[in-house]
Amino acid sequence: MKTKIKAIALALALALGIGVIGVAAVAADVKSLRPNAADQADSPPAIYKVMEGNRHERAYRQQPPLVPHPTDKYEIDVKVNQCLRCHEWPYSDQEKAPKISDLHYIDRQGVRQDTVNGNRYFCKQCHVPQADAKPLVENKFQPATLNTNLR
Ligand code: HEC
Ligand code: HEC
Structure with missing residues (x-):
């Protein structure tokens, strides 16, 4: 045993x-994949400034306009939307800010509402500012519809 x-x-x-x-x-x-990764400190990512002032050109006709000012301080949640404080009528007149177009008030059935519709409530889904950073990859974008008669 x-x-x-x-x-x-x-x-x-x-x-x-x-x-x-x-x-x-x-x-x-x-x-x-990174040799000696453990003993090298990562350098902090570069901080780029938001391009302010001039409105940006649109790259294609249907493009939501790019934002010509910083947006990080403006709260957007279920209760508050600070973008509307400047961009919704009548505040847009007081703030001399472009008024959001009427398409922002149409619901998905195509019915016009009196308040900004849920499908356009989260502004930054479509409108983003631009930083003065170099593009990470080359971009050869061409809009599909160019009015060749005007060129
Ligand atoms: C304090 C007022 C104010 C607030 C808040 C504000 N904006 Fe603006 N916004 C402006 C003004 C003024 C302009 C026009 C700048 C110009 O024409 O040079 C502008 C321009 C824009 C434009 C360009 C429109 C066009 O036709 O080119 C967009 C898009 C925009 N803002 C989106 C936003 C979004 C999204 C938010 C919230 C995150 C926001 N704004 C918050 C004042 C404001
Ligand atoms: C689903 C995408 C989408 C969302 C979300 C959205 N927009 Fe727009 N926005 C557009 C498009 C597309 C245009 C250009 C065509 C038009 O007028 O609708 C536009 C136009 C604008 C303009 C320019 C109007 C003009 O006549 O020059 C402003 C200002 C603007 N939006 C602000 C806002 C604000 C503020 C919000 C949030 C409350 C918002 N948008 C949410 C797509 C969007």
Whole structure:
């Protein structure tokens, strides 16, 4: 009986030992995609300023206009929409800000509402400011419809 237990213990110890060696071997084979990643501190990402002032050109006819001012301080949630404080009539007149077009009041059945419709409530879904950053990739975008008669 005693020898049997000893034999089992020995077998277990051997199996464990081989397991540990196996794990060590696998760990030695793992190569990081970034060499020495662990001992290099990442440099902080560059901070770009939002381009303010001039309105941006549209790249295609249906494009929601780009925002010519920063937007990060304006709260938009279920209770508050600070964009409307300047862009909804009559505040738009007081703030000399462009008034949101009537299309922002049409619901998905095509019915005109008196308040901005839910499908255009979250302004930043469509309207974004631009930073003075270089494009990350080259862009050869061409609008589908160009009025060639005017060129
Ligand atoms: C304090 C008032 C104010 C607030 C708040 C404000 N805007 Fe503006 N916005 C302006 C003014 C003024 C202009 C016009 C700038 C110009 O023409 O040079 C403008 C321009 C724009 C334009 C360009 C429209 C066009 O026809 O080119 C867009 C889009 C816009 N804002 C979206 C937003 C969004 C989205 C928010 C909320 C995140 C917001 N604005 C909050 C004052 C405001
Ligand atoms: C689903 C996309 C979408 C959302 C959401 C949206 N817009 Fe627009 N917006 C557009 C498009 C497209 C245009 C240009 C065509 C038009 O007038 O509807 C536009 C036009 C505008 C203009 C220019 C109007 C003019 O006559 O020059 C302003 C200002 C504007 N939006 C502000 C806002 C604000 C503020 C919000 C949030 C309350 C908002 N938009 C939400 C798509 C959107």
